[in-house]
Amino acid sequence: MLPSPFEFERPSTIADAVNAVGESDDGMFYSGGTELLLAMKMRVIHTGRLIDIKGIPGLDRIALNDANDIEIGARCTHKKIASDPVIREHVPALSSLCANVANVRVRSVGTIGGNLCFGEPHADPPTMLAALDARLVLNGPSGTRIVHADDFIRSELETVREPDELLAVIAFSRPTGPVTYRRFKHGERPSVNVAMAWSLGVGERTIKSARVRVGALGSRPQPLKAVEDALQGISVAEVRPAIEAALPTALDELEVNEDRHGGADYKRHLAGVLLLRNAEEAIAAGGSA
Structure with missing residues (x-):
């Protein structure tokens, strides 16, 4: 048609x-x-x-700015992000995520901005960007405004972007600790995905703060607040028991839509498994960025 x-x-x-x-x-x-x-x-x-908007200069730029923030133009394709040296050096988990989005055709022409603006619940980038506390820069007739990734997706296929606002840039602070991502998928879309980012002091193995987001369960990425609270201030060696203790409460608080990807209990179980695998990867890396 x-x-x-x-x-x-x-x-x-x-x-x-x-x-x-x-x-x-x-x-x-x-x-x-x-x-x-x-x-x-x-x-x-x-x-x-x-x-x-493909002919507008600057919308496909990736850079580490003077404020130590990583900036990604909204028109950057998944393929470009996956191969970019700045992303590979500072956020290899994002590089890997983009290298495995959907299929080759989508990765070659699909953009990070389009992925976010479509608001598809079963998508990879929104969960990772929420864990990174990314800021989305929107340009509209009234000027520029910034929306945090956590607040951008309102519900399924709906965002806070106005029809005449253009998403121009996605920006986030350069990570000071490990960033990890795991997913379980049916076909080309994740059924459940989990992203985690720790903030560490220079030369330290103590977690200053942690952000954990679970996606594809409800209409938007969701925080695992009980896990984040349990991780704050502990050593890397204490991570797994802390997560295991907080996980039941955190999973119970998740909004879960039952669909062809599975029932609520099944999806919650998968989220817990993926989170522990994220933790194992971060611990194996020595808790460093």
């Missing part, structure tokens, strides 16, 4: 792209199109105007 007829425009700046979408009642930004074009062909999504 072909999509309904639409206009196509290629602006050269973010401001022009934002204006172009605002001039149409149903205009949409387009970059990789791996989700959008499929939905348009199925007539699930209708638009009279596509705004192609």
